[in-house]
Amino acid sequence: MKEIKVLGPGCARCGKTVDMVREEAARLGVAVTVEKVTDFAEIAGYGIAATPGIVIDGKVVHAGGLPRVEDLTAWLSA
């Protein structure tokens, strides 16, 4: 079970990122929990400067803009 957090204050791209993560996880058949983190202090605590950010099992893998699908595949199947 991968624990995934999407960091973002609620912009359109943040919601899109959550959908992309869910879809890709479903496609790969990987069990995940996806949590949205919208609190500014908590987002900043991860040390990123741009949103949306993606954290997988406590590790920041992405910050700023929509992720690439190829990258999502690689992160989720790692």
Next chain:
Amino acid sequence: MSGDIAAPRPAQRSAAIWLAGSAMAVGVWFIVYRQLVPFSEWAVALSPLQPGSAAFEALKFFLYDTPKVLLLLTLVVFAMGVVRSYFSPDRTRALLAGRAEGLGNIAAAGLGVFTPFCSCSAVPLFVGFVSAGVPLGVTFSFLIAAPMVNEVALGLLFALVGWRVALTYLVFGLGVAIISGWVIGRLKLEGWLEPWVLKIRVDAVDIKRADLTIIDRIRSGLEAVKDIVGKVWLWIIAGIAAGALIHGYVPADLLATIMGRDAWWSVPAAVVLGVPMYSNAAGIIPVVEALLGKGAALGTVLAFMMSVIALSLPEMIILRKVLTIRLIAVFAGVVASGILVVGFLFNTLF
């Protein structure tokens, strides 16, 4: 070995296809662009309006400017989307962390032109910068330059009003961002941040990212077109409609009187008027074009444009989450003063 030359790797081949496709699209763009004047003349002739009347001129301006601005915007945004893929807020932050003020302000303003930035992520960016050791004043230089001197504004200004005005805007926009940030840094206002911001002290994360290929960069250009043009086209049409009305109906001597260089009060009036107006840079430029064409003074128009783009009420409300009201007031006051100076300077010099 010779097989490599005869049959390029699939990755190389698809990169070549993407490049060729982009080149062809740009070619088509130029062909369409050259048809705009005949198109607008043909389209306006279909209307029952009297040639030479105010309504005729307004309609002609609208029919010519709408496709022109949309076409230019698409090309500019695409090119800048590709350029921007070489920059990211994280990299910019790494470049700015621990910089001394002065040089740091200059670097921050310069990077602000190219770093992808949307006002919806102003807060994470602000906290991310400050908590990673970018000085407050340097952070402000970035935060002022990023929306004000953005590539879309510059590209459109260059295309519609000419390179002199675009260059002037670039130099003085950067100047306002650099000096305002430097002043805010000198005032030592770190204590006026919301307390939680100062408690966060984290190391900037180092995200290993796969190298982007040329295909990824072309894709991010297309992505930018979809994103930005999709978001601002309505603003632009509204801006062009306003510009068309000015062009057709506003008498030239009226504007020269209220927005001319002799009316000193028009500069502060333009700044005050610009704050509650929230428009994208792309929407304001057709208005700028029409105002200049009617004899408004360059300094007054620049001040208006800078105020609309750089001092926006919604962004200040977002920043309230990290800044106290006092600090927001200082920020607005310093930037507004900078814009005033630019406006007066221009009306005096030119």
